[in-house]
Each structure stands twice: as C-alpha cells, then as structure tokens.
Amino acid sequence: MNGALPAIEITPSLLMVVALAGIAALAAVGVIAFNNPIRSALCLVVNFFMLAALYFTLNAEMIGVTQVVVYTGAIMVLFLFVIMLLNLGAPIVKPEAKEPQTLVGLLLGVVLFGVVGSQLLPPLLSVVKVGAADNYGSPEALGRTLFTQYMFPFEAVSILLLIGVVGSIMLAKRRI
C-alpha cells in the first residue's frame, strides 16, 4: 500500500467533508491560538458543530444529535458560564507564546502527528469502502444495543453521574 497515492475520485460529498473538516480544524487551532478564553470557547463551539455535521456525513445521526445537545448545548454553555462567573473573560494570564515550553510543545505536537499520521494516513487514503449498514446510527439501533449488550456499562455510568452530581454539590456547597 506504500506506493504512489491512489487516485481519489473527487465527489461533491468529498468536497463537503473536506470543507467541514477544514473549518473544524481551523476552529480547533483557534481554541489554542486565542488568548481570550471566551474566543477559545466559541471556536470550540464551532468545532463541535462541524463535528456534528461530520457525524451526519457518516450516517451516525443519533450521535450527531447528541453531540449538538450534549456538547454544544450543555457542556459549552457550562464552560462559558464558568468563564463569566469567574470573570475570566479578559486574558488575565500572561501570553505563553514566547516561552520555550510553547515551542517544545508545538514541536512535540508535530512529532506526534508525524509519527502517527505517517503510519496511518497514507495507506488509508485509498480506503473508501464503508462497511457498516447505513442505518447503523439510528436511534433504534443505538437503543437496542444500549439495553442489551451495554446494559452493564449503562448501569455503571449511573454511578459516574451520581458522583458528578454529589461531587459538584460538595465542591460548591457553602458549609465547610
């Protein structure tokens, strides 16, 4: 598989996916590039939306919906809420751009991307065949699976959520 790059047929769907992915990638860069946390958060929201769209291109409708509801709707709101609450809107921290740590971090990021990407991406450029049924992402499929095969994780996650609830109460309550 290591020969010349296989010819890829340019289709509209491909172009759309490339566009979505491009925006998502840009937004991701924005998250770490902006000094202001609010801007970062907004970039993250954009990124999450793009991801939701990409899930739809993968036929994972239920996941895509959940992505919008959970991440964009709940988690990011929470983030923004905290940022506002703590009055962190202004960039209170010194810019990191000139620190050696930033340089080393970026360098390592490049290496990480290079190491993994160089092995994974070229051979997979030619894989275009989807193996899953088209309705595999339907709520029905998810629901059936969740309550049969994944009943134990489903029970277990309830403990986790309970911890989340009790934990945040504990962290927030006034009585010390």
Next chain:
Amino acid sequence: MNGVPIALYLGLGLFMFTIGVVGVVIRRNPIVIFMCIELMLNAVNLTFVTFARYQMSPVPAGGMARESSMMAGQMMVTFVMAVAAAEVAVGLGIMMAIFRLRQNIDVDELNILRG
C-alpha cells in the same frame, strides 16, 4: 457517503487530538486546558464513529459480530459523552473552588506542591 477516504476523517481526528494535546501543554489557563481536553475527546469520538462506519477490521464471520462491531464504536462515543459531562461538572467545580481560594487560576502559579 461513499467516496470519502477514511484517512480524511482519521486525519482530522488526529489533527484535533494533536491540537488538544499541544493546547494542554502550552496553555496556562486551566479552563482553556480543559477545553483542549474536550477537543481531544471529540477527536476520539470522531475516530470512533469513523471506524464504526468504515469497519476496516475483519470480524469473525456469522452471528451478530459485524453488527456488534459497528455499534461498539457508537456506544463508546455515547459513554464518552456521558463521562465528559460528569467530568465537566466536577472539573469546573474544582476550578471554582480553587478560584475562590486564590482568586487566580494560572496553572503555573499552582506550585506549592513541588520537589
């Protein structure tokens, strides 16, 4: 959607993951770091869904093996979202707590504990 190479999705996932990692390493605002972690999780989610969709791996023939396989990735994403929610609740709580104590959340200044 046919015709899109899996490498595109995986590449985006890897890129987002890397950006998230780099962000954790270079940013000093714990909220931003946390957001970068969320970015990593989303990259992972994308990867899961991609693999679930493309089903590259051979799976034992017969039975519901293939179906199990394509659902597994999505299940994982579902649970990751649940976990992320819990983590956010707790994580932001912790940050609030320390902010109340110090009025400052620059992670580089969190260094009483060292050595």
Next chain:
Amino acid sequence: MGLLSLIIWLPLLGSALLALLPASVERYAKPVAVAIAAVTLAVSLSLLGQFQSGTYDFQLKENIAWAPAAGIHYALGLDGISLWLVILTSALSLVAMAASWYVDTRVKAMFSLLLLLEAAMLGAFLSLDLILFFTFFELTLIPMWLMIMGWGNAGRQQAANKFITYTFVGSIFMLVGIVALALRYRAVAGSLSFSIVDIQDTVANGQLWTGAIVAEGAIFWTFALAFLIKSPAFPFHTWMADTYAASPTAGPILSSVMVKMGTYGFLRFALPLFPDAVKSNAPILMTLATIGIVYGAVVAAVQPDMRRLLAFSSLSHMGFVLLGIFSLTDAGLVGGSFQQISHGVTAGGLFLLVGWLIQRRQTGELSEYGGLKLQMPHLATLFFLLLLGSVGLPSTNGFVGEFLSLLGAFQAGYWGMNGLSVGFAVVAGFGVVLAAVYLLILFQKIFYGKVENPENRRLLDLKPWEIAVASVLVVITFGSGLAPGVIIRSMEPSLQGAKLMATNPAGNRPSWKSGSPSVVDKISEPMAALLPVSNPTGGNQ
C-alpha cells in the same frame, strides 16, 4: 515445643510480657526480666546434657513448615558451633542486665528490649532456614537502635543511625543473596527451599554450583558483605566505635554477642553453601582480617574514650576469628570458634566493668580518669584479670583462640597459598603484641597514677554483688583457658564437617541431609590436617 524453641520463645514472650505490663508494676521489671533470662540460661545450659558430641549433624532439630509454597520453614537445630554461642548469648544477656541495673528511666522498656535482643540473637544462632535466620538477624537491629536512642549518650542519634544504616544495608544485600540462592536451588531441585540442609545437599553433590562459578561468587559476596559488616571486619567497622561510645551500658555487651552473628554466619552458611567461592576468596578475607587485626590495634591505642578503645579492640579480636575461619584448617576453625566465645566473655566483662564505671562517673573519656586502682582496688583487679583474657595471656581463653587461629593461618600456607598465609600469621601475630599495647595503655590511663580528678575521689569500690558477677566472668576466662577441652570437644566435629563441606571436591562433601560415609573417617586421622596437601614433601621455604 522443643527445647530450642523454648530457648527462643522464653525471652521473646518475656519481652512481650514486660512490654505489656502496666506501668504501675514497673519496679518488678528488673527482677522479672532477670528471672526470665536466668531460666533461659538454665535451659541453655541443660543443652550441654543433651548434646552429643562426635557428629557434625544437627541435633534437637525442629521443623515446622511455615510457608511451604515458598519453601520456608521454621527449622531449628543445634550443633557444636551454635551450642556455645547459645550459652554465651544467654549468659551475656544476664550480664547485660547486670550492667543495666542502674537504669532508672523507662526500666520496663529497657529490660523488655534486652530480652527481645536476647531472643533474636538466640534465634539467629539456632535457625536452619535462611529466612528464619535473616528474620532474627534483622530483629536485633531495632531493639539495639532503640536502646541507643533511648538510653544512649551524647551523639546517640548519629551513632544509632550510622549503626542501623551500615548493618542494615549490608544485610539487605544478603537478603538478595538468599533469594538468589533459593532461586538457584529451585532451578536445580525443582522447588523453592530456604533450608540450608536442603541447599547444602545440592552443594555437596555438586549440583548447585556446577558451571555457576560467577553466580556462586556473587551470592557468596552478598552474604560475606553482611557478615563482614556485622563482625565487623576492616573496612566495614566504622559504625562500631561510634555505636559503642553512644550506647547505654548494656549495648556493647550485647553487641559483642551480636558481632558473633557475622562470624557465625560465615561458619554456618558461607562455608557449607559456597565452597568454591570460600576457597577462592579466602585470601581476600584473610587479608581483611589481618588488616583488621593490626589496624584495630593501632587505632585502639590512640582512642581517647574507653568504649571506643574497646570497640577497636573488638575489631582486632574479631579479626582473629575471621582469620581462623578462613584458614580452613582444623586448628584455625577451632581457634576462630573458640575465640568467638572467649571474646564474648572477656569483651563482655570489660564492657560490663567499664559500664559500671561510666555509670558512676558519667564519662568514658580516659583523660577524666587515672589512679583509680587506689580508689577501687577490686574493680582494678577484676578489670585486669579480664584484660588478661583480652591480651591473650596463655592460660586464659583468649590465648587458646588466638593461638589456634594463628596456627591455622600459618598452616593454611600448606593448602594452596604458600607464603601469603604465613604472612598473615606473621602480621596478625603482631596484633597480639599490639593488643598488649593498647590494653595496657587503657589500664594505665584508668587505674595507674595518682587520683588527680576530685570527681574520682568520691568513688566507692564495686559492691559485693557486682564483684560476684564480674568474678564469674573472670573464672570463665581462666577456666576455659585452662580447660578448653570441654568446649573444643563439642565444637570440633561440627567444625570439621564445615571444613570438609568447604574444602572437599564436589561429590565428596559431607552433607547434613545425606551424611557422608567415607570422608569423615578418613580425615579423623589426627595429623591429616597438618599435611601439605598441595606439596607433600616441601617445607615452607
């Protein structure tokens, strides 16, 4: 429960009993502890009646599987080597209690620790399982440390930490060696065992070490390191002087038994288990012993503190033990083992007297003393008599041990390392001269001259009971010097066994497990050990 268990558990439980005693009955702590120790001594002495000499095999054996899966046993046994050490230990524990009689603070704890130490040392001398031995070996450290810290003198913290660090690090290496040995045994025998009887059997028939010279040497040195630090031998002795100087009165007395665990370890474990390594490393160990003898003596002579002086004297005297053992001759082994006992008695006695003196004067600095002979004639006499044992005057026990050790070292020259070992005997012999130097200096500085220090003029002589206790040691010193046969007869077969385990070629070594039909008979011809093995006709020219 067998007799040997009784000997170990009596003081151990006694120690626990004392520790748990309510503080309100603290005043009974001393008599109770002494009673327990006395009973222990009585039981130890009763071993003499049970003991059969004439065999190197273990007697009164006890064996309870402790952790069969790991091959660990609660295995006890007695032979000629351990017999006298057991008696010495239980006797000196009583002496240590006598030395601690004037302790006023935390009496209960002190005597509880003394009993614990006694139990641990007895356990170490009676164990036939490496892990059991190691357990007891280590168990001595904490009580000793606590005694130094709790009742010690100036500089105790540093000394105590030095003591425990040095001895502990050494023994950790031994633990590693023990495990490695057991693993090696498992490799040849199929199952783990820490029993020296088991392991030695495979050594005797050559299974264990064939083709594993390096492993044998390495494991031997882990043991040797621990024992050398414990004994202590040059250059591992530096913990000793500080420890002795900072210890409470009982410390050095028990310590002079504790150091025997090192030399005993060589006899019990190193010789039977690592024969080839012992043979090839004997010159090194004899060199260390010889250096220790002379070095200890030279340095002892300039010590400003009497306990330090006696500490270095111990270094010197224990050198003879080591020298004798590693001469791997009958005379040397008997001499070394005998020297163990006699050093215990004389050094223990000297430390006892020094301790009483220090308790009266609260200092060990020699410059604080002088002229005490006029003031305390009984102390002076007893001190001098014990000192004679330490000097190695013929007719004292010290002479027998040193003489035979040196003779053994000299003879070792006829066994594969000509010249070198004669050199050992010559140089080590000079240590005997130097012993006179530092001990006479010690005596002179304490007892001769005029009483210059007004503090000393207040002193009364020893009390009758003190005189009685010390006199017993004096009697032993001279008694065992004049009639050493009692001791030698019972220890010799075991020592011969150990020697043959170390020196015979694989396949012809005696074994505790499967005996040895031929070799022992052949060797019991008296002159055989004097024979030049390598060179049957040549003299030492």
Next chain:
Amino acid sequence: MFHFAPQTPEWIAVLPVMIVAIGGILGLIVEILHPKRDNNLIVAVSLATLGLAAVVLAFQVGDTPFDTVYQTITRDAFGVAIQLIVVISTALCVLFSESYLREKRIAHGEFYPLILWSATGAMIMSMTHNLLVIFLGLEILSVALYVLAGLSRNEEKSEESAVKYFLLGAFASGFLLYGIALTYGATGSLNVDAIAAAWRNPDATLHTLLLFGLGLILIGLGFKASFVPFHQWTPDVYNGAPTNVTAFMATVSKVGAIAALARVLEGADHLSALWAPVLSVIAVLTMTVGNVVALRQTDVKRILGYSSIANAGYLLVALIARAGHVNGRPADEVTLGPVVFFLFSYCLATIGSFAVVSLCAKNGSETTTRADLNGMAKRAPWAAAALVVFSASMIGLPPTAGFFAKLFIFEDAERSGWTWLAVVMAVNSAISVIYYLSIALAALTDEKVEGADLALAKPRPVSPTVTGAYVLCAVGVVMVAVFFSPMINWIGLK
C-alpha cells in the same frame, strides 16, 4: 437488524459492585436525612456494606471462571482477588478516616459515598475484558477522586492537588481513549481478547493501528499506576490531598490500574515480544526514579508517593514476567499470583503507613515531614511499632508480607528470563531501605526538646478506629506472611 439476542446475565458476578454502590447510596441518604450529625452512622453503613461485599466475594473464591452480561463482565480468580483487595483496602481507609477528617475539620458525610463509589470503579476495572468498561471504571474511580483530593477546601494544597490531578488525569484519559479508538479500529471490537485475532491478520496497517492503540492504552493506564514518565502528578497529589484520600489513591486506584493493565496485557500477550522490552525500560526507570528521588524527600507523604512510584515499577516487573508464554513456560504456571500478592501486601503496608501519618493532623492543620513523626513512640507506641512493620514490609524483609511479595516477583522474573530486571529490582529495594528506614526511625525518635511545642507533644488519645486500622494492617502484614501458604492456596492463584 440490531436485535441482539437477550441473555440472562449472571448478576451474581456484579453483586459485590452493586452492594458497594448501594452502600454509597445508603450513606448518601443518611447524610441527606441527618446533615449536621456526626458521621458514625455513615461509617457504619459503609463498613457494613464493604463487609458484606467482602463476604460475597469470599464465597466466590474458587468458582469456575465465566463471562457474563454480553461478555462485558468476567468473573475469575484474579478479578475476585482484586476486588477483595479493593474492598478490604477501602474498608481500612474508611476505618481511619472519620477521626482524621474530624481532626482536620473537614468531616463531610459525602466523603463516604464518594469513596465507596470510587472503589466500585476499581472493582469494575478488574472484572472485565472490555475496554469500554475498563474506561468507565477508570472514570468512576477518577472522577470521585478528583473531588476527594479537593476535600479540604480551605487548604490551598488540597485544591491544588485536585486541579493537578484532574487536569492530568483527564489528559491521560484522552490518550487512553484514543488508544481504545485505534485498537477498536484495528480489531473492530472493544474486547481485549480480540487483539490476538487482529494480530494474526496479516494487514500491516492494522498492526500499526493496533500497536499505537495498545501503546496509548498502556500510557493511559500507566498514568494511573504512576509509571515514569507519567508519574509526576503522584508526589504532588499525594502530598496535597487529605491523608486518607491519599491512602485510598495510593492503593485502590493503583490496584484498579494494575488490574486493568494486567487484563490488557493478557489480551496482548502475543505481542509481548514488542511491548515487553519497552515496558522493561519503563519498569527500570520507574523503580529507579521513584527510589532515588525519594531519598531527597523530607515529607512523609511525598516519600510514600515516590515509594508508590517505585512499587509501580516492581508491579510492572511482575507484569512483564508474566509475558512468559513466549519463553516456553507452561501456561498454567504463569498466573497473576505475584501481582495480586504484591498488591495486597503493598495495600496493607501503605494504608497502614498513611493511617499512622494521619495522626499528624492537629486542630485543622497538618504537616507531615519526618520530624513531625518524632515522638510517635511516646504518643502512640503501637503506631510507631506498626510503622516499623510497614517499613519492613515495604523494604521486603521477612517475615512480612512484603518479603513474600517480592520473592514471588523475583522468582517469576527469574523463571521467565528477566533475571536482569530482578537484579535491578533488588538493587532498587536496597536503595529504598534508606528512606523507609528513615520513616520508621523518625517515628521512634524522641522529639527534639528545643522548640518543641510541649502542649502539642503531650500524648493525645488516639482514636480506637485509627488504632484499629493500623493494627489491622500490621497484623495483616504479618499474618499474610505467617499464613502465606494457606492463603495462596485459597485464592487459587499459585
């Protein structure tokens, strides 16, 4: 489509987890009903449920192993043993918590439900071959711990440790997840048993995916187990978190991580020729860094933190030694016995040590340098004695559990051809003597007279529950050694 055949799950396998989780809920209810009361009832409830879980687990010892709940749950001797360790450790932590928390003025009733739920996380991690379940268990364990680390909300160091633990923990979870994703991509399954099948497939791309995935999973779990270079959070967090939480973190959290790691490596055994070398390097680094850096520490909690790093290295040696199938050892000979045994002895000694250290807390504050232990022998003689036993066990001296634990690892490593690793471990054990000894001796040393606050130095009565905790630990450490063989036979791992 997607009509997966219904199965009747054998809930008995998850009964212990359920009991503990419900125990937490009961505790929460009690707290809600009586918010201002003392927490004795909650403690009692917690201990009772943990005890019940232990009893249930004890009855499961020796049963035939089986998978259930659609292969998400595995019940085998290893899992039961690990769960027992988790339950016992949690109970011991709970036992000494109340007195400590009250002394530190942070006696929140919610502590107990959270610690119980956290324990269920560790239990879940040990009883599955499913990566999803492992991940969930890990998160249950961790999220509760993030909260608990910040329990002492007026203490900056406690909050700081919570932030650090949370950020780095979530970061590591990211790697773990990405690793699971790649593994999933290669195997099409979330079950570790599928790795072997995927490895047999000749597709090189899948191999690469698998290897990267496996590597990232190891990193994610290695973080929890504190392997170098993913260890740096350990001393800081151990230092800052309340002592009882630290005890829990150092033991239960590590047990869970090691158990999951064992499961993963078991699944990836066919790849062991690839991962064993790199893990052996990590093991050496972990042991050495842990021990060497510990030498320079003065804070006992930090020392124990570094000690836990070093112990993680020893455990890794045990895990590597298990990759022995490749060395031709008969499969039935290679068990996880050494790992379990080491974990148990480590937990007992560590919890005991922290229980003793928790006595340093006074009137809402707590300093835990070695000097703070001085005088322990007078204030609480049994605590000092117990600390000596714990140190001996950590060093690995007979006749304590620690000796047998290390002995087993040595033996396993030697038999599997990892003798050099065993030697490194031995040398490290020798180095560790110094700092363990320093802790034990510090407790036995008297206070310095000058500058000591005599009022504080006066003996304070030690709560019987704390005493109970460390005495139980000490007795356990010795009894495990004494009744070593019966125990090993009972648990069925050797």
Next chain:
Amino acid sequence: MESNGFNLIWLVLALPLLGFLLQALAGQRIEKAVGRRTLGALAVAPIALSFLIAVFLTQRLAGLAPGDRNVVVWGGEWIRISQLNIPFEAIVDPLSMTMVLIITGIGALIHLYATGYMSEEREYARFFTYLNLFIASMLILVLGNNLVLLFIGWEGVGLCSYLLIGFWYTDLANAKAANKAFIVNRIGDWSLTLGLFLIVAALATVFPKVSGDRILSFDTMLPALQSILKDNPALATGIALLLFGGAAGKSAQFPLYVWLPDAMAGPTPVSALIHAATMVTSGVVLLNRMHVVFECSPVASAIVCAIGAFTALFAALIAFGQTDIKKVLAYSTVSQLGFMFIGCGAGAYWTGMFHVTTHAFFKALLFLGAGAVIHAMAHEQDMRRYGKLAKYLPITFGTMLVGALAISGFPLMSGFFSKEAILGAALAGTHAQVDGFAIGEWAGLVGLVVAGLTALYMTRLTFLTFLGNEERWRTAPAEIHHESHAVAFGVSELLDLSDPHGFYKTMDSQAEEDHAHHGLTSDHTPHEVGPSMWIPLVVLAALSVFGGFLLQSNGMFEHWLQPMPLPVLGEVRTEPTTINLTMYSLIAAFAGMILGAIFYYRGLPANQGLDETKWTPLRLWQRNQFGFDQGVTTLAVEGGGDLGRSLWHWIDNGVIDGFVRGIALVATVSGGVLRQIQTGSVRLYALVMLVGVVGFLSYFLVASHLAIAVTGGR
C-alpha cells in the same frame, strides 16, 4: 619414662601457686589479723618448701642413669584438637631441675629479704601475691613439657614482671616502665610463637600418619626435629632465629634489651629475683631446651653468638656510664646475659647454664646489696650521692664486695669459672660460623674485653658507693619531692549530689595518704639492715665464692647437663688450643679492677658529677645508651601514636566513611537532579508525559517495522 616418684614435682609447682592464692584472696585479712611478719612467713614458706622438695627430687633424678634422666610427668589434658594435643605435662630432667633449684632456692632467699625490705610499704600482701605468682610461673616455664606450656610460664613471668615493675603505680613513670617491659617482651613472644608455628609446620612433614598425640611435647618433638632438621639447615635456621627472637626479648638481648633498665623501677627484690637471677635467664633455658634446632644451624648459632657478644660489649659500655646504682647492675645483667648467649651460640649449652647459675648467685647478691644500700639511703639510688658507706653498712659492703669480685672474674670465685668456660668454648668452638668464618672466636675475644670492662664498672660501683673520701649526700642532698596530696578540694560539695545507687563515698574520710618516700637529707645517717635482709646476703655471698668451684670440680655441672638428650654435635671443647685463656682473662679482670681503682679511689670525678653540664659528650652519650633506647622508644611511642591517629582520621573518618558518604551523596544528588523537573507545574508535567507518549509511540513505530520485517507480519 616412668614418672613414678616424680609426681611430687606438681607439689613444687602447687606450693607457690597456693601461696599466691592465699596472698591474693586472704592476704589483706591475714595482715590485719595477725600482722605482717606472719604474712611474710606465709609467703616465704611455700617457696622454701618447694626448694626442699626440689632438692629431694634432684637427688632422685641424679640417682637415675644419665640416659634416663628425662622424666615426663603427666598432669592432664589442656588444648586438644584432632591434630594437636597439648597436655599439661612436666618434664623433669637436669636442665629443668637446675632451674627449679635456682628459682626456688634464690627465690626463697629473696622472699626472705623482701619481708624486710618491703616492711614499710603499703600493700604488702599484693607484693607477695605477685612474687609467689612469679615463682609459680617461672616453674611452669622451666617444667613445661611443651613449648605451649612453656609459653604459659613465659608470658606468666612477663606478666608478673609487669605487675612488679609497676608495683608503685601511683608514679606513672613506673607504670610506663612496666608497660614497656611487657610490650617489648611481647615482641619477643611474637617471634617465639612464629617459631612454634614453624615447628608445627615442619613436624607435619614427618608425621603424616603417626598419631598426633603430644607432637609438641619435648620428648616427642625434639627427636623428630632432629631428624627433620639435620638435612634441612635452612629450616633449622628459620626456627632457631625465631626462637632466639623470643629468647632475646626475655633475656634482654640487643635490640630488645631496652625494657630491662627501665624495669629497675620495681622494688629491688624484684630486680634481684626477676631481672637478674631467674626470668631474664629463661632465654638461655629456652636455647638449652631447644638446642637441637640450634645445633642443626651453624648460621643461627653464629648469629646468637654475635648478638650475645655485641650485647655484652654494648651493655658493659653503657653500664660504665650510669650513675644510678641499679641501672649499673641492670646493664651489667644485660651484659652478662650476652655472655651466656655467647656460650650457647658456641654450642656449649651447659656453659650458658653454668653462667646462669653463678650469675644468679652473684647478681642476686649484688642487687640485694644495692637494695640494702637504697634502703639505708632513703630510697636514693644515685651513686653520686653515696660515698664512704662501708662505714655504716659493713655487712652489705662485705657481701657486695664478694659479689663484685665474683662478677669481675676474680680467680676461684664463681664468676671466674663460668666465664672461663664460656670464653673457652667460644674461642675453641667451631660450631658458630657463617661460611667458614668462625664468629665464636671473635665473640670470645670480645668477651675478654667485656670481662675487663665488667671489672672496671664494678670497681667503679664499689668505690663510688662504699669507699672514697666524702659522704656526698651531706653536700648534695636529693631534691625533696613534695607529694602533692590531692586533698579533697571541692570534693565535699560533690558529695552532696544525689546518689540513689550508693556509688559514692558519704563522708570526707577519703584524704588518704599516697605512698611518699622521705627524701634523702644532709643529716641522714645510714643504718645497717636487719637480719631478714642480711642473712640472704651472706648466703648468696657464700654461694658466690664457692658455688663456681663446687660445680666446676670434676666437671660435675658439665656432666650433669651435657648428656642432654640428642646431641647433634659431638663433644664441644671448652679449652681453646691457641691461647692461654686463663692468663688473658686474669689480665683482663685485673686490668679492669686496677684501672677502676685508679680512677675512683678518690671518689667521684668532677666530670661525672651531679652537674651534668661538665660531662663530656661521650659520657653523656654513653649514659644515654648511645641514644638507642630513646630513639627506639620515641619512634615507637610517638610514631605509633601518630600512625594510629592518622589512620583513624584518614582511613576511618576519611576514606571509609567518606566513601559511604560519597555513595549517599551520589544517590541524593541524583535524586536532587531528578527533583529539578518536579517543579509543580501542571504544564511541565503534561509536557513530560507528552515526551513519554512520543517516545513510546516512536518505539512502537520502529518496533512494528522491525517485527514485521522479522516475522513477515505474523
């Protein structure tokens, strides 16, 4: 040999031992109860009784055929290991009985003398305890039937010597002299031990299969040694020299003589008994006992001869320079011991013993006489403060004059015969030689010179002490040393301290008198000593006059000792053929006496007076033993001390502990370095983790390619 009838020998040994135990355990009580006289009698009696028994046994021994005079008496087992049996056994033969007679006979006389001499001293009982123990040890030395048993006595007498030299221990100088004696002796003992080891090793070559019973016993050992060493002179030389090293230590031969002059710090009876008559001769006894070895080695014999001769000359020269009366006698002893070794070295062992015997008579006499003088002169020992004492001390003078003549070799007195025999053997002997160079002859010539010197310094002593023209103590009294009584300064306050254990005195009853001599003052009038002291003097004087003649007549002594078991050499001639020995030795003796009389008849020459600035450098040098002792002692004491201290500081504290500290430092420093990255920063931790991740994945990247390459992707 049958030991029938000789078991009494144990009684000879036991009596002094009993005396010792009695004195040690009950001496003070007896003294308090019945007084010193009885105690003294109890001390003398065992020795005297022993002497009587010894006489009886000697007669019985003499009654045996010469070849049978070699009786071993079994005593019991001592050290026994399978290869070696060293029992308690006594040997009764002419050599041992001769010594027993000297020891008990002279010993009894000196005990008697001491009862008077010590009558004013504290710790009377302690003195006799030591003295009785000494007799017992000395008897063990001569009676022991093997070298190890001999060694008990050998060190035992050394111990007693130590105790007695340091008898007045409140003066530290005495204590140091005692230490020196013991330590120097130990050096000799070291050599002796090594010789013993070498013997054992040598024996091992001929006793391969023989039972090892008693191989060190003389009756077994000597024949064996003879058979081995006959063909192995090098081994013989080795053993002989090591044994001689021991003998040189005990018998104060160069260079180990240094302890003997200092030993004069002990009470004078001790000097007479131990440091003149008995102990110092044990080296000669050893050589006699082990003569087989020496006879096999001409080289060793030559060395013995040479050292003997050198010591004789060296010590005689030093003796001439001394002013302390006891020091003169001490160096004289060293010198005479040198004579004895000349005789032994020449192969005529009996001559050495002969001189031992006569020397025991006259040197004991001289010392006791000196003691009487010192006693009379308030413990003043400096001859420069004596003069004209003959007037006050007639008996002492008379007997000492006899002694001086005897040692000077005045014809027909005892010293004359023994010295004659030695010089004769030396000059005639051919045994002591190295490569054909006969050292014996040269030694004999030196001996003649020394004989002259002996006469000279003895004359000097006699004149300075007893004759002359002024009573010099009247013009130059000794400086009076005021003993600083360490009175209870501040002690009473100390007594107030708490004393829960009863360690301390409660009342101020402790200002005890230290032993203090009253100095010699100008109005001092010396008095003759009492009968307990002069009777021994007279007896010894008689022996000094007639002893030599009696023993010499008909070669009695020679025949008594000569058929010692196993002679290797043939008969050793004691009459030189080349020169007329008698004439030369008479010339030497008389020349010495006449010269001495000329120099000193007027009294003390100014250049030897109290004012030492007027001394010639040569004399000063002579007096200081030519600087040898001082040099050696300084080197040993200071050098040893420096060595010890520097070893202690450099090796112990520096190298060893430094090494340990270094290791600890390396560990903690590397720990510290690793700590540097533990900054507390989350970002840094994450970065380090990232490094780990990247490294880990890179490894897998490489490894997977390698694995695929190797396995072809399993």
